[in-house]
Amino acid sequence: MALNDIREYLAVLEQQGLVRRVTEEVDASWEIGCMVKWGFQAFDEKDRFGFLFDNVKGTDIPVATGALGASEAAYAVGLGVEPHEINAKWEEALLNPIAPVMVDNALCQEVIIDGDDVDLGALPIPVWTPGKDAAPYITAIVVTRDAVTDVQNYGIYRTQVLGPNRAVGNMSPGRQGYQCIKSWHDRGEAAPVAFVIGAEPAMYYAAVTTLPFAVDEATLAGGLKQEALEQVKGHSVDLRIPARTEIVIEGFIHPGEMAEEGPFGEFAGYMGPVGERPVIRITAITHRQNPVFYGLASQMPPSESTTMQSLTNAGQLLKVLRHDLGEATVADAIIDKTFGGLLAHAIIAVRPGAPGNGKRIGRLVASISPCKRVTVVDHDVDIRDQEHLNWAMNSHYDPARDTVIIDDVFVPMHMDPSVRIRGGNTEPGSKIVVDATSSIDAGDISIPDRAIMEKAMTSWTKAGLPEITIPKRLRMRLDRA
Numbered sequence: 001m002a003l004n005d006i007r008e009y010l011a012v013l014e015q016q017g018l019v020r021r022v023t024e025e026v027d028a029s030w031e032i033g034c035m036v037k038w039g040f041q042a043f044d045e046k047d048r049f050g051f052l053f054d055n056v057k058g059t060d061i062p063v064a065t066g067a068l069g070a071s072e073a074a075y076a077v078g079l080g081v082e083p084h085e086i087n088a089k090w091e092e093a094l095l096n097p098i099a100p101v102m103v104d105n106a107l108c109q110e111v112i113i114d115g116d117d118v119d120l121g122a123l124p125i126p127v128w129t130p131g132k133d134a135a136p137y138i139t140a141i142v143v144t145r146d147a148v149t150d151v152q153n154y155g156i157y158r159t160q161v162l163g164p165n166r167a168v169g170n171m172s173p174g175r176q177g178y179q180c181i182k183s184w185h186d187r188g189e190a191a192p193v194a195f196v197i198g199a200e201p202a203m204y205y206a207a208v209t210t211l212p213f214a215v216d217e218a219t220l221a222g223g224l225k226q227e228a229l230e231q232v233k234g235h236s237v238d239l240r241i242p243a244r245t246e247i248v249i250e251g252f253i254h255p256g257e258m259a260e261e262g263p264f265g266e267f268a269g270y271m272g273p274v275g276e277r278p279v280i281r282i283t284a285i286t287h288r289q290n291p292v293f294y295g296l297a298s299q300m301p302p303s304e305s306t307t308m309q310s311l312t313n314a315g316q317l318l319k320v321l322r323h324d325l326g327e328a329t330v331a332d333a334i335i336d337k338t339f340g341g342l343l344a345h346a347i348i349a350v351r352p353g354a355p356g357n358g359k360r361i362g363r364l365v366a367s368i369s370p371c372k373r374v375t376v377v378d379h380d381v382d383i384r385d386q387e388h389l390n391w392a393m394n395s396h397y398d399p400a401r402d403t404v405i406i407d408d409v410f411v412p413m414h415m416d417p418s419v420r421i422r423g424g425n426t427e428p429g430s431k432i433v434v435d436a437t438s439s440i441d442a443g444d445i446s447i448p449d450r451a452i453m454e455k456a457m458t459s460w461t462k463a464g465l466p467e468i469t470i471p472k473r474l475r476m477r478l479d480r481a
């Protein structure tokens, strides 16, 4: 069943122990950011959980964070599937988008604050890297609309609070949100913008994808939910806003109005640089009765942002490879969860193909994805199991023969500390493709066949040895034995 709002999602996670409620009073200016850091840095993914801070100093608005990207398990709940079904869910949703519908009355507009009453200080906006970030940051879904085509864009861009009704957003050139804003400025008009805080999970996950410019991510959110997303017209901006949202901040970006943004702790594990970015003049804040503020936890990986981006980008990559490019040998794909799916490590499983298929697929992935490293293995390797992967690398890969270095690659970000900057410009970077598919038939594998192994399991049990949960790599090996 589709989750209709973030409250339903948090309730399911809490039941499953994937969200912990904190009832002690906390200060959003430092405690929330630091406590989330403890959670992500100190626990392995299988033990990680999101947070619901019920008692935030100076406000009656609770803060939820770290839940949408706590782990594969928490992310899967948001998609309404089991963790092993995440990639398939993305393929299905991308192939079957559903257009949103407009509603007249929306939860997100139960309370409307506009004019001189607008005050970002009334919201519990956390400082995520206390002592280092420039200010509290709203990391929310940013809705923009192209002035010419009317198509909306949804992206997640960090946004720094400048004052009661002013903020500055990290909408970098190249991002589709920036292109939408530019389309208004090219006409000499202010661009409408809305920050969507605490939307339904499908909308968050859809906003992370980069779809072709003419495609509205709200249709993808519908595909994920398998029903149309409800939208409502903004109170002070002509934008279509996801209706089942907790809090919406509306405003305009006027041509040429820029301010210094940053520093802000970033996904690469370092403080992101300071730069001139567009200023948002806030015109209204609308919200549900008794709203929950949802803040996305980013910064030092692994973080909520790196988990969300890696899982989303892997699902999208798989769909593009198999359905748009017709690469039928591609069986599975993951992106490591430590670098946000960007400049990261993609691992692709492929079925046997024509000679050179592994290298070819690897080069293809390197050119269509922002990943810096690409490893290709056979389809009977569990790409989520480091031990199985290492075995494939050690037993199949010859560095001189099976490595491709791609140089002179444009690197769009200043976030990767390996990228050199010269004369204010980013120097080209490079990529590596490792083809660890088996290029010869190495013969039968050295594990007894299934029948005799299963018989020995009876002996194991009789001997009173501890119960075995068969790992996927062993199941795959038994299938081959």
Ligand SMILES: Cc1cc2nc3c(=O)[nH]c(=O)nc-3n(C[C@H](O)[C@H](O)[C@H](O)COP(=O)(O)O)c2cc1C
Pocket: 139, 153, 154, 155, 156, 157, 158, 159, 170, 171, 172, 174, 175, 176, 177, 178, 207, 208, 209, 210, 211, 296, 297, 298, 304, 305, 306, 308, 309
């Ligand atoms: C928590 C989080 C924070 C993010 N912050 C930024 C950001 O500040 N700037 C940016 O360009 N992308 C950021 N991203 C990545 C973009 O949201 C993502 O790539 C999205 O596809 C961009 O949308 P667009 O391609 O429609 O512009 C962030 C992602 C997450 C999950």
